[in-house]
Structures are given as C-alpha cells and as structure tokens.
Amino acid sequence: MSLIERLGTFGDAKVWYDNIPLESEYTVGIAGERFLRAIKDRGVILGTVCPACDLTYVPPSMYCERCFTQLDEWVELPAKGTVYTFTIVTRSLDGQALDEPEILAFVKLPGAHGGLVHRLTTAKPEDVEIGMEVEVVFKPQKEREGSILDIKGFKPT
Amino acid sequence: MGMRKVAVVGAGMTKFMRRAQETGRELAYQATKMALDSCEMTLDDIDSVALGTAPDAFDGVHMKGEYLSDGAGAWNKPYMRCYVGGGTGVFAAIQGWYQVASGLFDTCLVVCEEKMSSCKPHPQGAFLTIFDHTTERALKPNLIWIFALEMNRYMTVHGLEKKDIARVAVKNKRNALDHPCAQVAADITVEDVLNSEVLAWPVQRLDVSPTSDGAASMVLAAEHVAKRITDKPVWIKGVGWSLDTAYWTNRDLYYPKYVESAARMAYDMAGIKEPRKEIHVVEPYDPFDYKELHHLEGLLLCEKGEAPRLTADGVTARDGDMPVCPSGGLLGVGNPIAASGIMKLNEIFWQLRGEAGKRQVPGQPRTGLAQSWGDLMQVGCVVVLGI
Ligand SMILES: [Zn+2]
Numbered sequence: 001m002s003l004i005e006r007l008g009t010f011g012d013a014k015v016w017y018d019n020i021p022l023e024s025e026y027t028v029g030i031a032g033e034r035f036l037r038a039i040k041d042r043g044v045i046l047g048t049v050c051p052a053c054d055l056t057y058v059p060p061s062m063y064c065e066r067c068f069t070q071l072d073e074w075v076e077l078p079a080k081g082t083v084y085t086f087t088i089v090t091r092s093l094d095g096q097a098l099d100e101p102e103i104l105a106f107v108k109l110p111g112a113h114g115g116l117v118h119r120l121t122t123a124k125p126e127d128v129e130i131g132m133e134v135e136v137v138f139k140p141q142k143e144r145e146g147s148i149l150d151i152k153g154f155k156p157t
Numbered sequence: 158m159g160m161r162k163v164a165v166v167g168a169g170m171t172k173f174m175r176r177a178q179e180t181g182r183e184l185a186y187q188a189t190k191m192a193l194d195s196c197e198m199t200l201d202d203i204d205s206v207a208l209g210t211a212p213d214a215f216d217g218v219h220m221k222g223e224y225l226s227d228g229a230g231a232w233n234k235p236y237m238r239c240y241v242g243g244g245t246g247v248f249a250a251i252q253g254w255y256q257v258a259s260g261l262f263d264t265c266l267v268v269c270e271e272k273m274s275s276c277k278p279h280p281q282g283a284f285l286t287i288f289d290h291t292t293e294r295a296l297k298p299n300l301i302w303i304f305a306l307e308m309n310r311y312m313t314v315h316g317l318e319k320k321d322i323a324r325v326a327v328k329n330k331r332n333a334l335d336h337p338c339a340q341v342a343a344d345i346t347v348e349d350v351l352n353s354e355v356l357a358w359p360v361q362r363l364d365v366s367p368t369s370d371g372a373a374s375m376v377l378a379a380e381h382v383a384k385r386i387t388d389k390p391v392w393i394k395g396v397g398w399s400l401d402t403a404y405w406t407n408r409d410l411y412y413p414k415y416v417e418s419a420a421r422m423a424y425d426m427a428g429i430k431e432p433r434k435e436i437h438v439v440e441p442y443d444p445f446d447y448k449e450l451h452h453l454e455g456l457l458l459c460e461k462g463e464a465p466r467l468t469a470d471g472v473t474a475r476d477g478d479m480p481v482c483p484s485g486g487l488l489g490v491g492n493p494i495a496a497s498g499i500m501k502l503n504e505i506f507w508q509l510r511g512e513a514g515k516r517q518v519p520g521q522p523r524t525g526l527a528q529s530w531g532d533l534m535q536v537g538c539v540v541v542l543g544i
Contacts, residue, residue: 016291023277024217029180063186065227068193068200 119153164383164390167196167376173491185228204262209249243531246498271493333485340491373499397422416455416537437522
C-alpha cells in the first residue's frame with residue numbers, strides 16, 4: 001500500500017502541482033474550408049461524392065477513405081434528415097446536473113452515407129424518437145462565423 | 158533469421174511548411190497517395206499500415222493515430238501507430254518492415270505525419286512535459302537548452318569551435334535548395350550562423366531546424382510482390398534500434414552510444430563489416446547541426462570527434478566521398494518530427510534508384526543509411542537500404 005492510500009490528506013505527502021499548458025489552433029483543412037464557408041455564406045450543407053464507391057461524404061472529405069480517390073465532385077444536400085439515434089443528456093462534462101436536458105442526435109442526411117451529430121432543438125425529450133424527420137436550423141446569417149455551431153441544431157419538421 | 162526480404166517500392170511526401178492549411182489527415186492522404194501513385198498501386202494492394210506520429214500535443218488531437226488512420230489508408234486494414242519521439246520516422250519504417258519480413262503481410266504502407274503549427278503558443282510547450290515532472294520540470298526545460306548542454310559537452314570533449322559545427326547548417330541548407338519540398342533552404346555562410354541570435358549558448362538560431370507541418374509515406378513489399386511492381390526495388394538490408402536510459406544525466410552526452418548499438422544491429426543484419434567503405438550515402442538525423450556530427454560518429458562512419466574535420470574537408474558534401482544529408486536534412490527541408498525520418502528514407506530510396514534529380518550524388522551509390530533520434534534524447538533508429 002502506498003503512502004498516499006494510508007494518508008488522509010495529500011498535504012502529508014510531497015507532491016508537485018503542474019499542468020500541460022497548451023492551446024491549439026486547428027485549420028479546418030481543404031475540404032473543411034469549403035464546407036464551413038457554404039454554411040456561413042449560403043446556409044447549405046455540402047458533401048463530396050466518390051463515384052467509384054458510390055458514397056457521399058458528410059461532413060465532406062477531400063478523399064475517399066475506401067479507395068483513396070481525390071474527391072472533386074461537390075453536392076449540395078437537403079438541409080434535413082432522419083434521426084438515426086439520439087440521447088438525452090442530463091449531466092454536464094464535470095458531472096453537474098443540467099438546468100435543461102440536452103438532446104443530441106445523429107441525423108442521416110438523404111443522399112449521404114453518413115450524417116451529422118448535433119443538438120435537437122425545440123423538441124420535448126418525450127417526443128423524440130428514432131426515425132423522426134428533422135431539419136437544420138441555421139443561426140441568422142450575420143451571427144455565423146464559419147463554425148459547426150453556425151448550425152443551431154435540428155428541429156422536428 | 159528466417160525473415161523474408163522486404164523492398165521499398167514507392168515513396169511520397171508533402172511539401173514541408175511552417176503552416177499548412179491542410180488538416181493532419183489531409184497531409185497524410187497527400188503523401189500516401191503520392192507514394193501509392195509512384196508505384197502504380199492502390200489501397201486494394203495494401204495489406205497493412207504502420208503509422209508514426211510524435212506527441213499528440215502537437216496536432217492537439219489525443220489518439221492521433223486513430224484520427225489519422227483514414228488519411229493513412231488504413232480503412233478496414235490491420236493498423237498500428239508507433240511513437241519514439243523524434244526517432245519515430247525511421248522507427249515506423251522498422252515497424253512496417255517486420256510486418257512484411259515476418260511473413261504476416263505481403264505489403265505495408267508506412268505513413269508519418271506531424272502538424273506542429275497547431276500547437277500554441279509554441280511546440281516547445283509540448284516538450285516541457287516530456288521531462289520528469291518532479292525533478293526537472295520545475296526548471297522549465299525546453300529542448301533548446303537541454304540540447305545546448307549536450308552540444309557544449311560534445312564541443313568541449315573534442316576541443317571544437319562553433320564554426321566547426323556551423324558548416325553543417327551551411328551545407329544542409331544549401332543542399333535543400335534543390336529539394337522541391339524544402340521549407341528553409343538557403344544559401345548562407347558560416348558567418349551567418351555565428352551571427353544569428355543566441356537561443357541558449359552554444360545553440361544559435363541557425364543551428365536549429367524549424368517547426369514544420371508535413372507528411373511522408375513509403376510502400377513496402379515482400380520480394381515476390383516487389384519484383385512484380387518494379388524492376389528497381391530498394392531492399393531493406395538491415396534495421397536496428399536501441400534506447401539508452403531515460404535519465405539523460407546517467408550517460409555520456411558527448412557520444413551517442415545508443416546510436417552505435419542501433420547501427421551495429423543494422424550492420425550485422427546487412428552483413429556490413431566496414432561501414433565507412435560500404436555505406437555510400439547517409440541521412441543521419443540533423444535537427445541541430447551538431448547532431449549530424451554526433452550521429453556520424455555514433456554510426457561508426459568516422460572516429461569520435463572526427464566528423465567536424467570531414468565536414469570541413471568536404472567529404473560530407475553532396476559531391477564528396479561520403480555524401481551526408483544530400484536531401485538538405487531537417488536543417489534545410491524542415492522537421493515535421495515523424496515525417497522527417499521518412500523524408501530521409503525516401504531520399505536514400507531516390508538516391509539508390511538514381512532518381513534524386515539535382516540532388517543526385519555521383520558514383521551510383523548502392524548502399525545508403527537513414528537514422529533518426531529522439532525520445533528523451535536516448536533513442537537511435539537505423540535502416541540500411543541497398544540495391
Ligand atoms: Zn471511393
């Protein structure tokens with residue numbers, strides 16, 4: 001048994017406090033740039049198409065992960081979809097109770113083989129079900145900054 | 158040893174740059190696609206993928222191996238990530254090698270990526286926390302001053318002056334002028350190095366490689382596959398790696414014994430008895446100019462303390478008797494940590510195939526060596542390639 005386990009408080013053992021003092025600045029990348037600009041400027045969801053594999057990537061990728069073709073065909077997808085799965089979150093990241101439960105859903109977009117994970121807004125938890133039809137809610141254009149949070153979430157249609 | 162012959166059959170890399178717009182995944186894709194295209198292979202021809210990338214903190218993505226996997230061509234394939242700090246590049250090639258040498262797979266992609274520009278305020282902040290958190294971190298170590306201690310010891314033991322070391326930076330940055338992917342190629346003089354800003358004596362600004370974004374990849378194949386793919390396979394003749402104590406205060410700093418151990422392992426496997434005569438072109442790890450000298454000595458390519466004189470005499474120039482870092486090295490091409498090790502292997506691959514263009518060394522080299530170094534300044538990784 002270590003000293004720490006036998007002691008009531010850390011203060012009785014020598015410890016050194018420190019942190020890993022880093023921040024990160026992520027470029028959104030070649031495909032990400034076009035994806036987020038389309039959301040910000042035009043309020044549309046873009047995907048990339050691999051003709052060889054007959055797949056449409058959302059969020060768009062600059063390459064097909066399955067056949068490694070560089071993807072140059074971009075399509076605009078309908079800003080709506082179907083709830084594939086969801087959860088209702090009642091606790092924050094550090095375990096505190098949330099004032100309002102938050103609904104998070106993975107929504108499949110028509111024509112894409114993937115989809116987007118985002119909040120489900122204006123739905124009551126008891127009304128949410130897998131398979132329900134939802135649509136994208138964008139922030140007003142002047143509030144958009146080129147972030148995935150330019151999408152407020154999905155709402156039931 | 159019952160192991161199969163393994164060839165390098167394809168190579169690719171991105172430009173090394175200070176700040177790439179591409180994500181790490183996109184960089185990995187570009188280098189890997191180029192490597193596959195170079196040997197007219199597709200992902201269908203690849204059995205497994207070995208990825209190397211240095212601290213997660215650089216890209217700011219925990220589990221960076223998983224993050225990079227699809228860009229590295231690993232979708233639905235056996236995949237591994239390895240990591241020994243700065244030594245990762247050549248180490249990753251060794252990981253790929255034994256996947257094929259063992260007979261487990263016929264082909265393996267080796268992919269290395271680093272995106273250091275994501276890390277704020279500076280990647281040195283990520284290095285702070287590689288040291289012992291109780292005895293060393295309190296002094297706020299960074300790699301510049303840790304290496305300065307080693308460099309000073311090396312200079313003092315051999316009675317060297319700064320100009321003896323600065324010649325390496327001059328040579329490598331000039332060599333890099335001929336590398337299309339180079340980040341900090343320059344035509345500079347020894348005086349420029351000696352007049353550059355002192356960062357931590359004796360380390361000055363131009364003694365040091367830059368922080369970089371980039372990726373590099375290679376394609377490995379077993380003998381029967383390699384012969385179908387190319388009539389110019391480059392064989393992995395020997396591999397070696399070794400770690401010394403992680404407590405850098407417990408070893409001689411003037412001489413990298415662990416590099417010697419790694420080199421001896423690789424030479425034994427390759428059947429090399431006299432490295433100085435049998436190795437025709439060398440890419441030792443050169444994140445700092447003195448490290449090229451340090452490593453040439455550890456690789457048994459010259460006597461201890463002799464590397465500065467060989468440099469001054471032009472022996473290590475691209476047209477010298479033993480060309481060293483004809484690519485331009487990390488000092489000239491750049492240093493996206495893991496990717497720089499594959500850049501070095503790719504350079505030997507191109508040199509042995511006679512495909513290095515303006516960087517081609519004379520004399521039709523038949524055997525070359527790439528080496529990387531890192532972790533807590535105590536890992537040496539060596540691969541000997543030959544035709
Ligand atoms: Zn595809």
